[in-house]
Amino acid sequence: MIIKHYTQIKAARFDGDLVKGVDGRVLIGKADGAKNFCMRMFELAPEGFSPRHSHEWEHEIFVYSGSGAVFKDGDWVSLKPGNAVFIPGNEEHQMKNTGEMPFVFVCLIPDGPPEL
């Protein structure tokens, strides 16, 4: 059994034209022995956003803290702590922070794609 706290894990920072203010962490992945699916955490700074994209694999998301929104079928849908979001493979999506505090969520992917 492996027990961590996300604040103990060094984040990779993503900043550019298509992604802004995003800290990504692998909470549970292959290095821990997890073979079937991977738990990552993303922390979006105020005004931060993830890239708008689609890919073959699905996401299972759980919102931990802050206020944000997800781009769904051309609209932004608000998200708050306690929301679960299932994004099937090949569906366009994007996340953004809409608040003054970090917007933090876990996002799981199946085995196969890069962990971060």
Next chain:
Amino acid sequence: MIIKHYTQIKAARFDGDLVKGVDGRVLIGKADGAKNFCMRMFELAPEGFSPRHSHEWEHEIFVYSGSGAVFKDGDWVSLKPGNAVFIPGNEEHQMKNTGEMPFVFVCLIPDGPPEL
């Protein structure tokens, strides 16, 4: 894309000799189209606990709120919001609430076993 809030999902209650005060919910599962892994949420009432058991499949857990502990190698290890726990298959485990508020965590499993 499917967006829910956990409070909108009817919980199944587990109470007995081996499990006490546990509300279980499937947040993302086969009914949503999720084929590879399943996100459940468990809410343990004060003094509540899950069964002490082991099984072939792994757990990937993220603690959302409250105070609790996990039984690991004969000892109880404290958990708080932001903890991630990887429990490999066939490793004995149990969760309990150690606080005055509900102890709430998401717990993901691979495809195969019952969702709840």
